[in-house]
């Protein structure tokens with residue numbers, strides 16, 4: 001992985017001919033995915049707005065990046081975040097990779113993935129994760145740990161080896177409208193490159209911001 005000074009210069013030079021920030025994210029993500037000191041390169045904070053207008057954030061795992069459809073994650077549609085996204089289908093994703101001192105912030109509209117895509121990913125999961133998706137009414141109150149484990153055992157007995165995807169367990173794509181790349185630099189004079197889509201087309205404009 002090249003230094004932040006070299007990377008900032010590389011981005012600056014590439015701006016002259018045009019640069020796709022989703023591709024740039026992919027470059028960085030591929031770099032951190034093999035980094036020995038970054039244990040969860042795919043972990044990010046998903047920020048949403050609750051139905052009563054309050055900001056809320058929680059960590060999730062990134063499960064895909066696509067130029068057309070954006071940044072994918074999976075969750076329970078009946079969870080708190082699921083209700084928030086139904087009311088306000090907008091979200092922010094924040095990645096921070098401490099070992100390389102870089103942050104990426106993404107904002108955009110949130111669109112539910114197709115059932116076929118959710119099925120494909122669900123079917124690739126380990127058996128007990130699939131059963132856990134049925135056992136947990138994510139974000140609902142539970143009386144005790146024992147009650148959760150009893151529910152898991154009931155689901156295990158019911159489904160055996162063939163666990164269908166719960167209809168409320170779905171993928172979502174954040175279709176980016178803004179992507180900011182932040183690189184730490186000495187004396188807190190960090191580099192910030194902010195890309196925004198111009199209208200609905202695929203052209204991205206970049207501005208640099210003060211740290």
Ligand SMILES: Cc1cc2nc3c(=O)[nH]c(=O)nc-3n(C[C@H](O)[C@H](O)[C@H](O)COP(=O)(O)O)c2cc1C
Nearest residue numbers: 043058059060061074075076079080081082138139
């Ligand atoms: C590192 C990490 C990764 C997580 N990944 C996911 C995920 O991919 N999907 C998910 O629904 N919850 C994930 N969680 C749990 C969420 O942070 C959160 O507790 C849960 O989704 C309920 O959030 P909500 O009540 O705001 O809907 C993860 C938690 C951590 C700490």
